[in-house]
Amino acid sequence: MNVRLIIMLLWLPMASLAQSFAGLGSDAEGFSLPEPNPTFQFPSDDGSHPDFRIEWWYLTANLKSADGKDYGLQWTLFRTALAPTDEEGWSSPQLWMGHAAVTTSDAHFVTERLARGGIGQADVTLNPFEAWIDEWTFSGPDSDVVLKAAGPNFAYDMSLHATGPRVFHGADGYSMKSADGRASYYFSQPFFKIRGNLQLPAGDVFVSGDAWLDREWSSAPLGLDQTGWDWFSLSFDDGSKLMGFLLRGARVFTQATLIYANGTTVTYPDGAFSAEPITQSQVAGRDVPTTWQVMLPDAGINVAVMALNTQSWMDTTIPYWEGPVYVTGSHTGRGYLEMTGYQ
Numbered sequence: 001m002n003v004r005l006i007i008m009l010l011w012l013p014m015a016s017l018a019q020s021f022a023g024l025g026s027d028a029e030g031f032s033l034p035e036p037n038p039t040f041q042f043p044s045d046d047g048s049h050p051d052f053r054i055e056w057w058y059l060t061a062n063l064k065s066a067d068g069k070d071y072g073l074q075w076t077l078f079r080t081a082l083a084p085t086d087e088e089g090w091s092s093p094q095l096w097m098g099h100a101a102v103t104t105s106d107a108h109f110v111t112e113r114l115a116r117g118g119i120g121q122a123d124v125t126l127n128p129f130e131a132w133i134d135e136w137t138f139s140g141p142d143s144d145v146v147l148k149a150a151g152p153n154f155a156y157d158m159s160l161h162a163t164g165p166r167v168f169h170g171a172d173g174y175s176m177k178s179a180d181g182r183a184s185y186y187f188s189q190p191f192f193k194i195r196g197n198l199q200l201p202a203g204d205v206f207v208s209g210d211a212w213l214d215r216e217w218s219s220a221p222l223g224l225d226q227t228g229w230d231w232f233s234l235s236f237d238d239g240s241k242l243m244g245f246l247l248r249g250a251r252v253f254t255q256a257t258l259i260y261a262n263g264t265t266v267t268y269p270d271g272a273f274s275a276e277p278i279t280q281s282q283v284a285g286r287d288v289p290t291t292w293q294v295m296l297p298d299a300g301i302n303v304a305v306m307a308l309n310t311q312s313w314m315d316t317t318i319p320y321w322e323g324p325v326y327v328t329g330s331h332t333g334r335g336y337l338e339m340t341g342y343q
Contacts, residue, residue: 055216057124057131073158082094095115099112128140128141129141154201164191190235228248241259242258244296274296287342288310290310
């Protein structure tokens with residue numbers, strides 16, 4: 001999706017940190033807020049929006065090797081602002097975080113980078129496009145991108161090619177996140193084909209598959225009572241795709257986008273999409289649902305979503321669960337699941 005803003009709590013004031021997820025609904029005085037009926041302009045909206053407090057470039061991929069083994073890949077660059085300006089040098093209020101991960105059926109490799117803006121440690125630039133933190137890069141023109149990252153015990157070097165259009169969630173990219181009107185701007189490129197090399201402790205592996213890029217920005221998107229979310233990006237074998245999320249709070253708030261193979265979409269309002277935990281796993285000392293029943297009755301979707309590796313825990317500054325999943329039932333396929341707020 002998604003919201004995925006839990007990571008940004010790293011840079012909110014300590015009072016907000018003490019509130020955990022509630023800090024994402026805190027006052028955003030001075031920052032811009034999303035408004036209905038947005039008009040997106042490209043390539044500028046591929047870049048950063050420093051007048052908004054929080055933003056991310058979030059890529060996940062389902063991969064397969066020549067011998068049929070399944071892998072997952074994540075690359076994420078987060079930006080947060082302490083003030084709604086974009087100054088250079090040490091006075092820059094922009095702060096950056098990067099996450100990279102590779103998941104196999106029996107291992108989950110993850111690493112993190114932190115940086116500040118204005119001093120050459122991280123940024124997103126246009127003409128040509130490049131999102132980067134240290135030596136990690138996601139760069140290239142719209143339809144052909146190169147992705148690189150490395151950690152203490154893994155690395156990857158991938159190439160991506162877009163075979164379909166960008167997709168806009170909610171009302172033409174204005175994505176509601178709560179019943180009281182909180183929202184973000186949100187679009188995706190879910191039609192990337194990806195291939196390249198994984199460097200793992202057991203050796204190098206050439207892989208190929210499908211990737212999904214999410215772009216989202218806002219300033220205070222969550223309701224004060226919302227404590228976490230479960231986000232699904234599912235690619236079905238018939239060529240269609242589903243993005244759906246639920247935000248947990250005093251009441252559950254949901255949204256979904258059904259994406260057809262030709263790129264046309266249908267948006268579903270709060271309550272149309274549902275996801276119910278089936279089984280729980282012990283993950284990093286806590287119970288986390290790792291098999292779900294996902295339903296969108298209006299589209300005839302009723303599927304079980306099961307983790308490739310139940311232990312796909314992102315042991316980062318603010319921890320969360322993120323990993324590849326299998327899909328069975330009315331539709332079959334693969335996808336990614338992100339879960340936050342499981343303490």
